[in-house]
Amino acid sequence: MTTDWPTADLDPVLRLRVMAAGLNSVMYADEYIDAPLADVWSMASDLEGELPHLVPTLSAFHVPPGPEERKQVWAYSLFRHRARFEVLLQPGWCLMQSKYVVGGMAAVAEGSGTRFAVLGGLRQTRLTSLLTPLRPLGRSRGLRMIARARRRTALRRTAPHAET
Template identity: 60%
Template sequence: MTADPPDNDTGTGTDLDPVRRLRVMAAGLNAVMYAEEYVDLPVDEVWAVASDLDAELPQLVPAMRAFRTTATLPSGRSTALAYGPFGHRARFDVQLRPGWCLMQSAHVVGGMAAVPEGSGTRFAVLGGVRHAVPGPVRRAVRPLGRARGHRMIARARRRTEARRTETRRTEARRTAAQGGDGDVNTGPAQPT
């Protein structure tokens, strides 16, 4: 496992928000997948999807059949098992806090980050391997990884919109059950 950066302290007197920190990490790892985009949804809604790893990560990463948190440690970290489509599995150490997720196995590093930007969210994803990838291979694979990262962001956007729609439907049903505006239902309006 790599050492954790202190919370927003780069040691240079400048603070890095989670997206910038992930961007720096992608450059340092020569990550084969890094993408970031503006998502026109509130950061709390986007992060509610991104941080729900057990339920949502397999929806965002098609090569993952399931992701299960196995333990939460006193430090706030957790461990998890990721299951691939062909039965293989990997143990991940997970660091999850608002706007920041870093997942590391023996061979893979993955991450997500989100920060508010205007009325929406700047959302970033990272995927890399822990062993050296030869330069020509890395250069050939990186455009594919970038496209895969943008598809992951698009899935996060769709999942966030779906949750938002379901929340609104639930609220509408609750309001209807309470009689419309929450007042006591007095029946049909009487003609005047």
């Protein structure tokens, strides 16, 4: 790739929008958060500490230690159901999938703040098409998740070791 042509690389949020189209996702939303990218992504990438705060049906998300980008993670629901997730975690980019569901988060700097995006859906393409009418509800669910991310980021900025 030469530098003489204008670049057209996709930032993580645009990538997640493309992924949402490909996965026929039930939930997708992106919105501005008035906090620096480093703070937002520090919160979002702390999957074990923060994902249960962002996803209300999740009680725990056990991430094995280590610097690997791809990991196998155990997730526990509020009803103690357990599911194994494959997770890909990179700067500004996170994808998670179990046998049945897919989730994702992305962030990119926008001015002095951050554009933050979330994605959720089912892996079974047949079921996904049945849930297409629910997509308008998916956006409001996505926006609520972003609102929680906004609150968690603010909380960690004021109290760096906040757990609740």
